[in-house]
Amino acid sequence: MITKLLIANRGEIACRIMRTARTMGVATVAVYSDADAKALHVRQADESVHIGPSPAAESYLVGAKIIAAAQATGADAIHPGYGFLSENADFAQAVIDAGLIWVGPKPASIRAMGLKDAAKARMIEAGVPVTPGYLGADQSVERLTTEAEAIGYPVLIKAVAGGGGKGMRKVDAPDDFAASLESCRREAKASFGNDEVLLEKWITSPRHIEVQVFGDSHGNVVHLFERDCSLQRRHQKVIEEAPAPGMDAATREAICAAAVRAAKAVDYEGAGTIEFIADASEGLRADRIFFMEMNTRLQVEHPVTEEITGVDLVEWQLRVASGEVLPKRQDELSINGHAIEARLYAEDPAKGFLPSTGRLDHFDLGHEGRIETGVEEGDEISPNYDPMIAKLVAHGNEREAARELLLEMIQSAWVFPVKSNAAFLASCLKDESFISADLDTGLIERRGETLTEIDVPKVALGAGALAYLEPHLPTKILAPLTDASGQVGWAPVGKDRFNSMFGFRLNGPANRKVRLSVDGRAETVDLDHTGIQKPSQRNWRKKGVWVQKGESLSHYFAAEPRAERGQASAADGAIIAPMPGKVIAVDVSEGQTVTAGQRLLVLEAMKMEHALTAPFDGVIEGLAVSAGGQVQVDTVLCRVVPAASEE
Incomplete structure (x- = not known):
């Protein structure tokens, strides 16, 4: 050992x-x-x-x-x-x-499955169904463009190396293919050192189903059932669960058997995952599930498999690597209940999921369920690495019990001042399609801003904003009102400059409490029908507040009243870095004429690309960066100045 x-x-x-x-x-x-x-x-x-x-x-x-x-x-x-x-x-x-x-697996097995095109060819030989597409060695733009047209749009461009959603682009129309290919290749080169790609037919109503496999050095290979990872954003998994909802016994047997064949085809040892794409337009069916790729490692979402099987996959890894036989045979493995995992990221869903970095002044994920994290309160979230700060995992006898527990875990999370996607995760778990397990990989994209729009937390924002701004507002800051439903609430009065930023209504039952953190102090604000009881301590050095309301779990930082950063940029043409990062591409030059929506620069932070575009037609002035440079948040990178009109 x-x-x-x-x-x-x-x-x-x-x-x-x-x-x-x-x-x-x-x-x-x-x-x-x-x-x-x-x-x-x-x-x-x-x-x-x-x-x-x-x-x-x-x-x-x-x-x-x-x-x-x-x-x-x-x-x-x-x-x-x-x-x-x-x-x-x-x-x-x-x-x-x-x-x-x-x-881990033998180097030969990694090589066999490490490049997606070679892996698919091997799977065809092993009798494992694969997605239609192009796997050719000719990587010229002309050949790839021709193959994409032959496959038929939409198509998916995928880097042949790596994974985790990096180097993947869905292309809906021929006019978008060249730009998407360039971006995909650049990201793949930066992430994996290989810019080769393959093409796949984009499957309608796709579900991402994967099977956990395990092999030892004695020729034994077993599966530990499947996971559903269909809830994704930009090809990045958001919420994963096991077993897959709607999976019947016959389909499970077929897909798991195919996964075992795939592992045996490369003489696999250790933990691995065979990923499939399912055409779920008529439910999960064995004849509509296709091999995508194999991940020759432990997966981020491995805890859900551990929760339903009672197996410690890391222990199995260490034992197998030491030369031992697999601890259990296939007939000794079974499914117990249901498990769901959510990935808590340091990002701001309200601003396009931009990364959020800094010190975790407050970090408390509670004591319910299973929590996997690499940070504690007081630690720093660095811009150099992946933005995931924790995984929250819930297990229940049934799927609904696991969903409810996970929702409770997310809603009780306490993360500040680093922003997180907690409210977004809660919205996903409360979405009717997720509740009914009507899943596919496009669900989040179709919902769009509805998963990041928060209504109820305006109450919390209002409470915090008033608590902070009260010394600067007129004496009479609240007035009673009745909304259309007859509920009595409170709203700010007067035509002062704060109303446009803090438009809110305080509705809700009596004695509702929200947690308020100001400059590192945790306070409680009481909301009732007679007004707001302000926090007792007023020694606030920072010009802002952060409020969390447990029901909807929304995080806000109310800075001094001013326009939102993005709006200000659009108004005066300043192109401002929305986060610290590295400039990986500069597409314009000083004095160049640009059009609204044209890409100007690309920043990279936390392993993701973020394109900055022109807010309107104009001319580039004050270009202050070049490719390869590092920038800090709020840095003015350049300006778009409206072209002088001709009279």
């Missing part, structure tokens, strides 16, 4: 692996970059080794540094977690060549 394990990763997955290692009596070694010097995974490990600067390309993606750290600390094995080098066959081979145990 492994005695000392180096974890070549960070954040919640590093902490997750350490937890199991500790219960097995295995010592752990953490590696960390400059940004993670005080990170939770470093604090929890038995030993830690610094491996370089904050950018992953100079630390977590440098295999030689990680192997050297393992050798220096006497570790006898390396667990890659997920992401980073977890599916890098060359790194896996280097670990083995260094005389260390690689906690």
